Amino acid sequence: MMKKILKNNNLKGWLYLLPAILFLGVFMVYPLIDVFIYSFEEGYNFASQTYQGVGLYNYSYVLHDPYFLQAVKNTFILVIITVPLSTGIALLISVGLSSVEKLRNLFQTIYFLPYVTNTLAVGLVFMILFKKTAYSDGLINLIIGWFGGSTVDFIDGPYWAKMFVLCFYTVWVVLPFKILILTSALSSVNQQYYNAAKVDGTSKFRTFMRITLPMISPMIFYLVITGFIGAFKAYSDVVALFGTDLNAAEMNTIVGYVYDMLYGDSGGYPSYASAAAIILFAIVLTITCINLLISKKNVHY
């Protein structure tokens, strides 16, 4: 009897799924196939929606485009600096947080704030803090002056200065998530391990290296992977700091390059955009796979 009632659900089941399938089909599955097709269609014309041939020209164009190479360079620098740095700082803060009791909630709330702010809007504040104009050197330059350094325009100045601001802002934006994850990982480590270590008279540092770190290593690893993926997709933080014309500022990222190819003054080339997006996807996939391989050796589950 029960079986019979449940069996009649064939059509009904699909009916309940229908809206989700429709939306996912149109806006996810079809585009996924289509992006590969676009990337191989040479000389695609957006207005007439025609193309001349099929081949690898789009990839070759993108890979020889100096703007793309600049974007790849910027993205890699950003990734290599911010992922280890933000994970490290997050670990330091989380360990600090879990070793105190007073004010812990207050600190946690404060640290999480950047997560709920509009990246574009707060990016403007950072721009003002770092920017040097005719009217003012800006607050950061004032502080540099206190310590006897010379002023730099971080927004329109030398490359390293711009990269510094970008990395700083990126770390500021991604830390809330990492701190949250690591704090809850730390609090879930079984207290008995610590008690056992205490009985044995193990030093705090050794306890951390031998108990805490291995216990939370899956979470650290999860953060490294998501951190890599997120940093490779950096875009809106960069726009927030340097405006929409990123190529001129020499601060474009791979994702920025994709969108510039698609839209705006330099846009109208979905084929190049597709090729660049697929190259990005390939890079992210490769790095994630390498990460997974490394983790198999070093992470204790």
Place this chain on the structure above:
Amino acid sequence: MENKIDYGKIEKNAKVRKTVVNVITYTLLAFWAVVVLFPFYWMILTSVKGYGEYNSEYIPKFFTLSPTMQNYVDAFTTVSLGRYLTNTVIFTIATTAIMLVVITLAAFAFARLDFKGKNIAFVIFLSLMMIPNELVIITNYVTITNLDMRNTFQGLILPSVTSVFYIYLLKENFEQIPDSLYYAAKVDGTSDLKYLLKVMIPISKPTLVTVTILKIIECWNSYVWPRLITDDENYYLVSNGIQEIRENGFGRENIPAMMAAVVVISLPLIVLFLVFRKQIMEGVSRGGTKG
């Protein structure tokens, strides 16, 4: 005698050590709290400085003695901040509402109903989670353009009304509801839809609230898709609005008015966060990433 003194010394040393560690920890924590809070302080401070006052400060001041609300008036009158906010509210509410319906139905089908092809469909859904937005956005842009839906709310809303991850989250939640409830309802002749509405949704309310809030945050901050799909200022959301204000709004020098706009844009989410702090942090640690 000697032993006693030694114990006291050891205890004292331990105490001193603990205090030192504590001081260092609190200093570190407080330092980062300042780094996090300072931009917010600076944004509010600048937004209440007068235009003349701000521009005459070659060395920026850390406080102001004559706060003014004029910048907020400017933000709403000189540029269309009010319109951007209205658009964003419409976009956020519509997207979140449609998404809730879509994911609830799908999660119900996966969790409760039994039908041919369910497992395959679920595996396909799960594998869609790995697809980055950047790959599909190009075709979506072309699709929406061809459908003549640029600069419309439909064009803005439709591509973002499903989330495989939230379907998954909700399905897991639905599955925890005991089967016996469902059988009892079936015996009483309750329809599936009624069971979903009257039993499952009320029980899963905490998860639904979390999903709703996370989606609201995502909508409020979305930038890339709205930028691609709107070039008519009348359809700008706040992220594009602030970019527009920065590039063409008050003129580059009127930073205080710009900061007033930034405060107005940031405030709703901060209030939302302070009210739903627990749900948001719990939801994010269960699988939200920024992006």
